[in-house]
Amino acid sequence: MTKLIGYVMHSSKEYVCVMQLHEPVSEEDLRRVLREFKGTIYQKPPLRSSVKRVVRKRNIYEIELLEYTGSMALIRVSCDAGVYMRKLCWDVGLMLGVGAHMRELRRTRTGPFTENLNLVRLQELSEAIYAWRSEGREDLLRKTIMPGEVLACQMPKVVLRDTAVESIVNGAKLAAPGVAMVSDKVRRGELVALLTLKGELVAVGKALADYNEILGMEKGIVVEPVRVILEPGLYPRAWRKRGP
Amino acid sequence: MEGDVTTLGRKFIEGLGRLCGFEERFYVKVDEGTDGRYGWVPTMRPIDKYVEYGVINLDKPPGPTSHEVVAWVKKLLNIPKAGHGGTLELPTLLLGVGAGIP
Known part of the structure; x- marks a missing residue:
């Protein structure tokens, strides 16, 4: 599952942050300036950053003022991955003409992971592990940890027949006869999740046809896997061996 | 028993998108079940x-x-x-x- 983190890390984010204004401005002015940041913005990564410092284009999908005291503003921002919130606050201050900086930051969403999706604290995790290790109780741990399949929840899905699973695990491309079900969100060229009929994530790959084409195909490659997740040996080998 | 795993699997698959507000509908290409001897429904x-x-x-x-x-x-x-x-x-x-x- 660690192989899939990159896909989640590069998906959209939502933050709540406290911005301190260096001089008071009217709420009206603040709201007007914040609105201007909605849409495409340009940002250069800060001096202390781990990426190349070139100006980048990023989208701000939503920016909302939650509370305002006259010097501190609580804002909620939904944006692409790679938006620097500290920089955004600074720029809002520049636009207002009074200066501002970020005081506090909390990320409230990364891709599908919201605060409502089974968010757990370290304390709860450690208690769940204790219950499992010392008392042999699995139930808490099963509630604390989610099946890694949730990483693929927002990907269109293609479900494999049992006979196709092991060949995909071993690096084969998915041919039309191996498909059991297909989601109506599958589009040519886009990333899809390959699942077993039990729901196990086998791989993620690039769809080579739309879902309706896949439904009608009798042969040919329909998905090219890019990352295999499932371990080998769970499903039987169903392909014929070459040779005598 | 095999029917059970297939039903549970189907439920899991359909619930996955719903878990994060991703709306999708599944079309069956080949109507067949899955063999309980191999792998597991992720929650199990x-x-x-x-x-x-x-x-x-x-x-x-x-x-x-x-x-x-x-x-x-x-x-x-x-x-x-x-x-x-x-x-x-x-x-x-x-x-x-x-x-x-x-």
């Missing part, structure tokens, strides 16, 4: 496998870095591989992924 994996193939939506406290938290979680769970979807800034919501695909 034996506990070791469940942990290995699991993810945690972890509320990281401010202070320790994502790296440090991942190291603690690894130690707590005694797993060789874990990663995170946090970044180098100041992430509070960390996705700790406990997984050990050898």
